[in-house]
Each structure stands twice: as C-alpha cells, then as structure tokens.
Amino acid sequence: MNLTRALRLVSTGPERQALQAGEVDAVIDAAGGNVILLPEAKRALSSRGGEPANSLLAALPRQDYQRLLAELELVPLACGAVLYQPGERIRHVYFPNDALVALLVVMEEKSLQVGLVGREGMVGVPLALGVEQASVLAVVQGSGSALRMKAAGLVEELGRCAPLRRELQRYAHAELVQARQTAGCGRFHEIEGRLACWLLMTHDRVRADRLQLTHEFLADMLGVRRVGVTNAAMALQRRGLIKYRRGEIRVLDRKGLEAAACRCYPIVSALAG
C-alpha cells in the first residue's frame, strides 16, 4: 500500500498527522475489515536482520526479492483459517513467515494430513506446476504471518524469474516426497514414531519448543483416533522426550525425539532445505 492510499483511508485528525509524520505502521481498513501495513513496516516484518524470514524468498537474488516484495502483502493468518478447499481456484499463494499451514486430504468426512508448510515453503504449489486448482484442504494450524501474492502475479513472475521457478520446482518435489512418505508411513510405521516425526517437522517450521497443537490436529496429523494420539504422546512423555498436555506439546529432548522418530523424518527434512 502506498502513502496516497493510506492518506485516502485516513483523511483527517491526529491519525493523518501521524501518518504524514511517518509515525504510523499500519492502517486499519474499516470497510475491508483488514490491517494494511505501510511499506516500511512490511519490510521490517517480512525480514529478520535484513533477510526474508521465508526460506524460498531468502534463496532468491536480492533484486528479484525486492521486485517480488512490491507484489507481496503481509497478512496475519489465524489458527483455523481455511486458505483453500479442495477443488477451489487458487487466488493467492502464501509464503509463511512464522505461520504454520497443514495440507489435508479429506475423505469420508475424515481428514489426513499430507503436508505441513511453514517458513521453508509456499502454500499454493499447484500454481507453480501450471495447475490453478487446489487439490487439498489448506488450514492454518499455527497463527502467525505470511506474505501473500496474487495467483496472476506468481504466474507472471514464474515466467520471468528463473531462480523463483527453480526454488519452487525444488520445493514442489519436496512436497511430493513428503506426501509419498506419508502414504508409506501411515501404512507401515508405528504411531509413536510417526508422531515423533510430525512433531519434529512442526518444531523445524515453528522454531519454538512449545508447540500449540490441538487434539484434533494431532489426530488428523496421524489419521488415527484421539485415543491413539493420547497413547503415543504419553509414551513419548514417559521417555522424557516431550511434555504433553492438552493443546500444547513441549519438546524437551530434540535428539531423543529424532531417535524415536520413524525413518521418514531424515528423508523429509533433508529435502525441506
């Protein structure tokens, strides 16, 4: 959003004075019901120490990132928000900063997690492969922010920016591997090892020891009933690897959790970049 548009939204009063003095970070658009960040705030919030928080964006040459930034909009993502329904047309892609998004396959009114997207990735990979429709349900599982880009903007950039194309192809492959591993994992691996694997993947993406995970989310993650989740979590807790209580899991022993995880974790994490 440029200053002119901000000034239009805030036409009078001390708000306008503060805006003109450069003392404002964000304007609340009452009509649209959203928060619009001014360019400097957007730059500050989408980068840490000058580097973009999202790894895909951080891997781009500086000038490409700067150009993309003009088309990227910082948006807050609240836990539970649905970004895409299966079959729905993709309107935006999302590069999470600290938000966590689960990709779920929905069958027979149940869902199974087939992917997890955090700061290492992008939500909306089909677009990078030339497909305009979402194939999975994308739900925010950890509140935070993301940089959002219009689908048309991404398609245009893919045509002009080889590094972005390369990064997204690499990431699409990583996501494909993750989904394949999930298929095998669910069939052959024990719940305890699978839970450890998903917890490590969540831990990698959130980069915090306290993971806000609801019981429903864990059940979806593993495609099992809630009692199965409880048993597996209690088993990991007995081994001193996590502290488990409803709604929150604390990682106490990362190395131990890696040892407890099924063999899918090293395969998936090596590709996550």
Place this chain on the structure above:
Amino acid sequence: MAASKTPMRLRLYVANGAPNSVLAVANLAAICKKHLRFTFKLEIVDVLRFPRRALADGVLVTPHLAKLSPAPIAKIVGNLSDRSSVLIALGIRT
C-alpha cells in the same frame, strides 16, 4: 496528577514488530516507569493478531495509545516520541 491512587488504565494498539510500534512500546515503557511508577495498568493489543478488536474499538492506525481511565479519556497516535505532548494528553503534565 500522576500521584493519583487510582491506577491509570492504558491500552496500546500496535503492529507487533513494526518499527513505529516497537518505538511506541519503548517510549511508553519509559514514560510509565518515570511518571507513573506502578500506578498504571497497560494492555498491548497486536492488531495483526486481533484485527477485529481494533476495528471494534475504532482504531484507525497503529501505534495508537488509548487512556481509558481515569476520565477524561484520551487517544494519542504515533510513536510517542514527543514525550511532553504525551504527558499532556495523559493529564500527567498540564
């Protein structure tokens, strides 16, 4: 005056992590420490996480400081760097 025994209730709306908001928090902390000691209650609302709250409270921009009590209520927008006008608006200095 600041010596009033009723704690001053303040609410600061910020876009957490954005430069002016960071500055406003730091400036307000310094003002509270120096002029209000422990006689204040401060709530910080991150509008990026709670946009509806800001909308409901009629907040148009961040940073935005609201003095909720004692009367008269007041609002101050901006990064609170102009300390003397903040003190006047809060009724700490006349």
